[in-house]
Amino acid sequence: MKQKKFILEESEIPRRWYNIQADMPNKPLPPLHPGTRQPLGVDDLAHIFPLECCKQELNTTDRFIDIPEPVLEKYKYYRSTPLVRAYELERALGTPAHIYFKNESVNPLGSHKINSALPQCYYAKEEGTTNVTTETGAGQWGAALSYAARVFGLEAAVYQVKISMQQKPYRSMIMRTFGATVEGSPSMSTRAGKDIITRNPMHMGSLGTAISEAVELAMTTPGCKYTLGSVLNHVAIHQSIIGLEAEKQMEMAGEYPDTVIACFGGGSNFGGIAFPFMRHNIKDGKTTEFIAAEPESCPKLTRGRFEYDFGDEAGLTPLLPMFTLGHDFRPANIHAGGLRYHGAGMIVSQLIKDGLMHGVDIPQLETFEAGVLFARTEGIIPAPESSHAIAATIREALKCKETGEEKVILFNLSGHGLIDMTAYDQYICGDLQNYQVSDEEIAKNKIGA
Amino acid sequence: MKQKKFILEESEIPRRWYNIQADMPNKPLPPLHPGTRQPLGVDDLAHIFPLECCKQELNTTDRFIDIPEPVLEKYKYYRSTPLVRAYELERALGTPAHIYFKNESVNPLGSHKINSALPQCYYAKEEGTTNVTTETGAGQWGAALSYAARVFGLEAAVYQVKISMQQKPYRSMIMRTFGATVEGSPSMSTRAGKDIITRNPMHMGSLGTAISEAVELAMTTPGCKYTLGSVLNHVAIHQSIIGLEAEKQMEMAGEYPDTVIACFGGGSNFGGIAFPFMRHNIKDGKTTEFIAAEPESCPKLTRGRFEYDFGDEAGLTPLLPMFTLGHDFRPANIHAGGLRYHGAGMIVSQLIKDGLMHGVDIPQLETFEAGVLFARTEGIIPAPESSHAIAATIREALKCKETGEEKVILFNLSGHGLIDMTAYDQYICGDLQNYQVSDEEIAKNKIGA
Numbered sequence: 097m098k099q100k101k102f103i104l105e106e107s108e109i110p111r112r113w114y115n116i117q118a119d120m121p122n123k124p125l126p127p128l129h130p131g132t133r134q135p136l137g138v139d140d141l142a143h144i145f146p147l148e149c150c151k152q153e154l155n156t157t158d159r160f161i162d163i164p165e166p167v168l169e170k171y172k173y174y175r176s177t178p179l180v181r182a183y184e185l186e187r188a189l190g191t192p193a194h195i196y197f198k199n200e201s202v203n204p205l206g207s208h209k210i211n212s213a214l215p216q217c218y219y220a221k222e223e224g225t226t227n228v229t230t231e232t233g234a235g236q237w238g239a240a241l242s243y244a245a246r247v248f249g250l251e252a253a254v255y256q257v258k259i260s261m262q263q264k265p266y267r268s269m270i271m272r273t274f275g276a277t278v279e280g281s282p283s284m285s286t287r288a289g290k291d292i293i294t295r296n297p298m299h300m301g302s303l304g305t306a307i308s309e310a311v312e313l314a315m316t317t318p319g320c321k322y323t324l325g326s327v328l329n330h331v332a333i334h335q336s337i338i339g340l341e342a343e344k345q346m347e348m349a350g351e352y353p354d355t356v357i358a359c360f361g362g363g364s365n366f367g368g369i370a371f372p373f374m375r376h377n378i379k380d381g382k383t384t385e386f387i388a389a390e391p392e393s394c395p396k397l398t399r400g401r402f403e404y405d406f407g408d409e410a411g412l413t414p415l416l417p418m419f420t421l422g423h424d425f426r427p428a429n430i431h432a433g434g435l436r437y438h439g440a441g442m443i444v445s446q447l448i449k450d451g452l453m454h455g456v457d458i459p460q461l462e463t464f465e466a467g468v469l470f471a472r473t474e475g476i477i478p479a480p481e482s483s484h485a486i487a488a489t490i491r492e493a494l495k496c497k498e499t500g501e502e503k504v505i506l507f508n509l510s511g512h513g514l515i516d517m518t519a520y521d522q523y524i525c526g527d528l529q530n531y532q533v534s535d536e537e538i539a540k541n542k543i544g545a
Numbered sequence: 546m547k548q549k550k551f552i553l554e555e556s557e558i559p560r561r562w563y564n565i566q567a568d569m570p571n572k573p574l575p576p577l578h579p580g581t582r583q584p585l586g587v588d589d590l591a592h593i594f595p596l597e598c599c600k601q602e603l604n605t606t607d608r609f610i611d612i613p614e615p616v617l618e619k620y621k622y623y624r625s626t627p628l629v630r631a632y633e634l635e636r637a638l639g640t641p642a643h644i645y646f647k648n649e650s651v652n653p654l655g656s657h658k659i660n661s662a663l664p665q666c667y668y669a670k671e672e673g674t675t676n677v678t679t680e681t682g683a684g685q686w687g688a689a690l691s692y693a694a695r696v697f698g699l700e701a702a703v704y705q706v707k708i709s710m711q712q713k714p715y716r717s718m719i720m721r722t723f724g725a726t727v728e729g730s731p732s733m734s735t736r737a738g739k740d741i742i743t744r745n746p747m748h749m750g751s752l753g754t755a756i757s758e759a760v761e762l763a764m765t766t767p768g769c770k771y772t773l774g775s776v777l778n779h780v781a782i783h784q785s786i787i788g789l790e791a792e793k794q795m796e797m798a799g800e801y802p803d804t805v806i807a808c809f810g811g812g813s814n815f816g817g818i819a820f821p822f823m824r825h826n827i828k829d830g831k832t833t834e835f836i837a838a839e840p841e842s843c844p845k846l847t848r849g850r851f852e853y854d855f856g857d858e859a860g861l862t863p864l865l866p867m868f869t870l871g872h873d874f875r876p877a878n879i880h881a882g883g884l885r886y887h888g889a890g891m892i893v894s895q896l897i898k899d900g901l902m903h904g905v906d907i908p909q910l911e912t913f914e915a916g917v918l919f920a921r922t923e924g925i926i927p928a929p930e931s932s933h934a935i936a937a938t939i940r941e942a943l944k945c946k947e948t949g950e951e952k953v954i955l956f957n958l959s960g961h962g963l964i965d966m967t968a969y970d971q972y973i974c975g976d977l978q979n980y981q982v983s984d985e986e987i988a989k990n991k992i993g994a
Contacts, residue, residue: 099555099621100555100618100621100622101555101621101622103552106548106549106550169549172548172549172550173549173550173629173923173924174924180622202651204923204924204925204926204961205924206963243924246921247924265966265967266715266963266964266966266967269966269967269969269970270926270963270966272969272970272973273917273920273921273926273966273969273970273973274920274921275921468722471722471723472695472722472723472724474622474653475622475623475652475653475654475692475696476653477653477719477722512653514655514715514719514963514964515715515963517714517715517718517719517722518714518715518718520718520721520722521718521721521722524721524722
């Protein structure tokens with residue numbers, strides 16, 4: 097019988113993260129203070145983030161960073177995640193391609209987000225923090241942070257986008273089960289929230305409102321730090337555990353990927369699977385193709401501009417060098433809540449500029465068609481976000497069917513869709529639609545200060 | 546670092562199931578025809594079940610049964626499941642006991658039910674069946690069957706208890722995503738359903754109504770077979786893969802269990818983890834204690850009678866020799882829907898009679914307290930059913946704390962609770978309660994024909 101899954105012994109789980117900043121031909125541009133437009137240093141960022149995360153954020157020299165022992169101990173709870181050969185999907189497509197996926201949905205929280213939640217909480221605790229706070233949209237990051245906070249004995253307060261709280265009620269229940277406080281944003285618990293509600297009592301929230309509230313809580317509460325689940329460089333460093341494991345597992349399978357694919361919101365799962373392989377393009381002459389799959393309705397990689405822009409809608413963050421649709425771009429209400437973000441992380445933005453990777457945009461209906469096919473062949477109902485990666489993989493595999501190429505395609509299954517079943521039900525009942533964005537809609541949004 | 550998880554290579558996954566009927570000191574009594582009270586043979590059962598399942602059902606001689614290759618191929622999708630040492634739970638309890646759990650929640654369907662759904666559908670397909678049908682309460686079995694039917698190219702129709710469909714809507718969405726037809730029972734699609742609705746238009750269903758409808762569909766539809774997720778002997782045979790793997794994995798951990806614990810509804814996950822170890826009590830002089838954890842509100846093992854009784858409320862099945870509360874016993878509306886069943890399987894009933902295992906009954910609030918502690922220590926939100934096993938494990942571990950014994954305790958985590966989050970939310974909000982059953986309530990129910 098052919099081997100289906102490749103799993104590492106616990107002793108083989110990587111003990112260091114990979115930091116692609118050390119190998120990039122052009123380093124990412126620095127974040128800037130919005131008033132002075134001066135580059136920000138570690139100390140500037142450390143007002144709201146754990147210090148060690150700030151150091152990693154700006155670390156462009158160390159290729160590898162040791163994973164702290166207590167984080168490694170917790171990684172063992174669910175790592176290594178399996179690398180799986182998708183034989184049934186290949187058969188259904190009739191493709192000669194070899195399709196592999198890294199299954200990050202196999203962990204207690206249901207997505208890759210836990211890989212960064214654990215170190216962020218660990219560093220916060222080590223530095224004397226007692227409380228952490230964050231925002232969450234779909235809730236994958238909020239759930240992971242709630243668990244990680246509990247693990248390291250921190251209190252957690254999560255601002256969840258109010259509309260998302262109503263659409264996916266199970267996620268806030270998961271956070272509360274781990275002991276976190278969950279507030280729908282905008283809330284009456286912060287100045288920012290009160291102001292928003294005063295102006296618009298029926299505001300159903302956005303990542304922008306939730307970030308404002310979490311940042312305010314962190315800045316006004318002694319012993320409280322803010323954490324973020326994507327976009328930033330240190331998050332990509334933590335997520336590199338995905339690709340480092342996959343590298344060893346592909347070796348077990350006796351193959352090396354011609355194509356690496358992940359869905360793209362802020363870049364955390366994409367960077368996680370892609371960067372450890374991309375270094376071999378940069379340093380060892382490999383020619384792997386890297387594809388970031390974004391929603392047609394939020395096409396920052398394929399149709400955005402590379403500019404300094406705010407990371408949040410309200411303009412409270414530093415200016416970040418990113419491919420962006422404008423910080424007040426409002427993505428359509430697609431079910432892949434984790435991909436509804438206007439900008440790309442700094443590292444990825446530079447890599448796109450340098451031609452080391454590229455984006456593709458996928459219509460919502462194509463992602464659900466891909467998700468249902470994957471469920472019915474490989475047995476796993478994927479998160480709507482991850483279905484973007486599956487759809488892009490199917491496109492590549494069907495090209496191989498035409499050309500006869502036996503390409504090796506690797507994608508990251510970033511999470512499962514068990515909390516998103518209403519979306520699948522709507523799809524099966526024919527109640528979902530695609531959302532195109534016109535050039536005018538993109539052009540009208542604000543970029544920069 | 547201490548090893549946390551023990552996982553088998555794919556080549557080490559057992560290739561044969563274990564059939565404890567071959568080793569039992571007293572064989573289970575045979576099922577009887579309710580009219581003639583004559584023992585039923587393979588041919589009698591084969592009217593509604595796949596033939597091979599009927600043969601296994603009455604096979605008291607073959608200790609091991611080969612797992613068909615196509616089923617093994619599909620087992621590889623999620624097996625081996627990890628054996629995990631619960632270090633954090635041990636620490637939280639301050640117990641010297643070594644607590645291990647077999648994590649059957651790590652599969653695409655979320656519970657152990659898939660282990661038997663795959664072979665039942667495989668045999669049905671091999672025998673020329675085109676359609677399968679079943680009933681489901683909480684929906685774990687229905688979800689597993691829907692996936693397995695899809696795998697082997699069968700159409701599936703699932704009758705789900707109507708009240709359960711409303712309480713856990715995601716489960717029916719999962720079934721539909723795999724392509725199954727799901728009907729709330731009682732439905733207007735069968736004679737039995739229509740009769741029930743005619744008598745009581747607001748009837749919210751029970752396993753009794755759903756079994757009646759599924760059996761009727763199988764009996765009146767050419768090419769359609771009925772499948773069952775628990776209670777019967779062939780289901781326990783299929784589930785033995787759990788314990789056979791655990792045996793090898795405990796050996797990797799260098800330990801042997803003093804106590805084996807599982808929750809108990811009809812006996813499928815209990816038999817799965819327990820029987821492969823129990824054979825060493827029967828044959829090799831081991832003295833492991835086997836504990837089946839049932840709800841306080843449905844205490845068939847601890848307070849039921851050993852009698853011939855119907856397997857369903859309506860009295861359509863053969864008479865089965867079982868510990869029973871009476872086939873019209875109505876369990877309280879606890880959240881562990883999978884444990885709300887009036888009788889125990891034939892094998893387990895005989896084993897209890899022979900003193901090889903025993904039951905404990907656990908109040909609902911104790912199970913949720915255990916489930917939340919487990920989530921906060923081990924990171925996995927357990928199914929309400931599985932929390933019964935965790936609660937029983939905690940009781941045993943706290944006894945060890947008193948006595949200082951370093952007992953090795955193994956329990957089966959039969960499934961995760963991600964689809965049951967409303968129950969956790971109710972618990973955290975203080976909205977759940979215990980349900981005691983009086984002797985009078987038990988005494989008034991019907992047992993036998």
